[in-house]
Amino acid sequence: MTAKTENGNDSTITTTLTRRGFVKIGGALFVSIYIPAGIPAKAAESQASPLANQLDPARLASWLEIRSDNTILVRTGQAETGTGMSAFYAQMIAEELNVRPETITLILGDTDKTPDGGFSAGFQYAVLKFRKVAAYTYQALLGLAATRLGVPIASLTVTDGVVSGGGKTISYAQLVEGQQLDLKISVTGEALRIDPSVGWGVAGLFGLSVTGEPPMKPVSQYKVIGTSYPVPGIPDKVTGRTQWSSDVTLPGMLHARMVRPATLGSTLISVGALDKKQFPTAEVVSKSNLVAVVSPHEWEAISAARAVAATTKWTDWAGLPGSENLTKTFRAYQWGSPTESRGKAAEVTAALASAPRTISATYELPYVRHAPIGLFLAVADVRSDGTVTVWTHSSQSQGLRARIAYMLSLPIEKVIVRWLEHSGQYGRTTYGGDGAEADAVILSQLTGKPVRVQWTLQEDLAWSTVSPAWVSDIKAAVNAKGHITALHSASYSPHQFDARLLGAILAGLPCTPSKPGGWVATEWPYDKIQNRLEDAYGMPNLGAESASGGLRGNIMRTPGQRQQNFTLEGLMNEGAALAGADPIQFRMDHTTDQRLVDILSATAKAAAWDSRPSPHPNARKTGSASATGRGMSIIVRQNAYWVGIAEVVVVPSTGALRVTKFTIGADCGKIINPRQLDLCMKSGVVMGLSEALKEEVTFDKSKVTSTNWSRYKILTMEETPEIKVVRISRDDQGFGGGSEAANAVGPPAVAAAFFDATGVHPRRLPLTPAHVTALLKG
């Protein structure tokens, strides 16, 4: 039996359905990938190169299996990062197949069990792809049912996986009972592989795309999307049944603790002595600047590593400017030309020259970091036959696989990466780099045993990648009515795509390349400001020339947009104040986008917004009595519109700043899961307020100094304000990014509220008591 669906171009076969054979027990419809001609399915000459990766259909597991036991198995290379992606997969697939989401089981992230790569940017790149897979599968199932029931497809209806037509019914399970059916779906795209020409060092991040346009269920008929389907993994997380990446144990496995260099640039002089009387089963293992202590017993590894670290000698190094000198350092740097520039240079220059008024401001953001509660860890088993298996929580197992193969100069086929849940990563593993995986692989290779590497808090807060500091200059032309007519921004930032594996760097093994450069990230919300010019300048990591690569910059939640939006929204708040306009009305005056206007109105109403210009008539910058203020900001990103409204209390004499209430509004198109969206909006606010009030990676001339939770402070429960959520769901705008950007509205809204309370514009974060006190003394 062969059925083909041709779509559009006659030469493109989008799906084929064939019967592989009959089986006595069970049966299933296997939905998998077909790779059309023209995509490099297997490049023989690059077979042995670690740079190569192939799309080999023979080796790829199915995407989806409709099974005769009434269950559906879904395999995806994506990971669950804590936002509820696993629920969204189940909802989207259930919707297109007309089944209950409870019947769907997901296999995530394992490179040997899942077919596609693609990074953790999640919904936009992953779930929507699967929507088409499910839609094609639905068409194939209808075709099978029509044949079995002897009625035309058009007369069939499906409820909970049971097809009805012509007075007869048959379930999906019965349709596949006793046979093995293959549905092949054409894809495009490229396999993930190392590519020195892209900034983050790997190509193929977007995974495979499904070709053609299968009929999909109209949004008006949705039954599962738009409901608050529970996230599947939660009951196990609550009862202790989840197997986390931290729980992997293998026979003969050694526990390792790393002995890191004394500074970010130190090289090894001599490894400290290991007292075998005190630590009889521990061993020191090292390769170049990678030093570790291993033991079958975790506590012995910890204790022995501390003892060895105390006597290990490293060279001195002092190649950092010190975090208090960041702005001075950036100002002194020769940035050259912008690495990315967008907009109309001539028009902006002319508008600024002829404007009756201009506003100029400089905004600064410190280094911050992802700082998960669960630290980096990994287990690796490198066998004498050259195979490597790594257990990870990386949100990009395919990218990690490519980087490990590159590090060991192995064909990528030799490396398997298995994914398990762990702490949120907030972007630091999105490009498949960083982490303890390289440490574990190298130590396993050196010891010939499986090795589990667990980083310490001090190590994670000093040696993991950081979200780089920014300085942005912004200048606006203002007309007689106070409206902004042209705008020029220039942002300056160190490298933000360095996903090299630390273990590889320290051990002197081949490192995947990465290329510094600025990036214009904003999605422009203010269409009435037609003349704009955005320049982004890049520089290498601070301390890049050192043995460790220095402060390795990496993306973090709402990357680039978060920083550039802080500048843009700061400017809009300053512009509103200069115009004597209410900050929300001022935004509305600069856009014709009705979605933005609607969410501004809805959020303002929910917050009982007091419409007036800032600062508040009672704004004060001295005294021990509290000053109160309210401020707002927006961000537009990935087909989603966000508004944040902060209410704050400032005590000028102490510098204490408290956020008392935060209202967040979002229009992200069709809402998939309202409760999960609420939860992600609220938690995003927490991360944004944490950045606004507390977070800063500090460092001296040689090392990071914010290396525990009392030095790298994040928001606590007591500091979390009442958070109110407003959401607009739209059936006619597709799906937007519904969780990530929530953190980006916090900092500019808090800064605006601070200005409202005090009359002082804060242009640098975090607003700690010391910083606030200094600002108010002015």
Added chain:
Amino acid sequence: MPSELTLSVNGGKQVVSVAPETPLLFVLRNELKLTGPRLGCGMAQCGACSVLLDGEEIRACVTPVSYAVGKQVTTIEGLPATWAAAKGLHSADAAKTLHPVQQAWIDEQVPQCGYCQSGMMIAAVELLAKNPNPTVAQIKDAFTNKAPSPHLCRCGTYAAIIDAVQRAAKSMNGGKE
């Protein structure tokens, strides 16, 4: 040097052979395979490793295992049995029961990554034992100001935790506010 120690964990006796200064957390996880409590900071600054010791929340990452000898250790795996015993449930019912705090964590969909939530639930159980009907301010105080450190959540689930603690309180009080 390893010693033989007898521990009472989740209602059962366990004999382990470990160095007495080994932190309780590593004994629970590596020897007893109770992986509910998790290693966070390793220095009593985050609360991911919290367990109950005779009903008091302690940080298992810095508590020597010898200190737990003669006391009752409860991890999240043991919470259902604790609740079943408190309510006098028969074993058949007890096997199907979750502690109201765990049920509230599911009902409110608290966990995002979920890594810190084991310690959060332990803190909630301790709080509700002392204060069956805490206000929002009292919940915030308990999760922030109690020694040795605040319970930290990087995903930012604090609002959901507050909702879940109040839901659990209501459930444990038989539906009364």
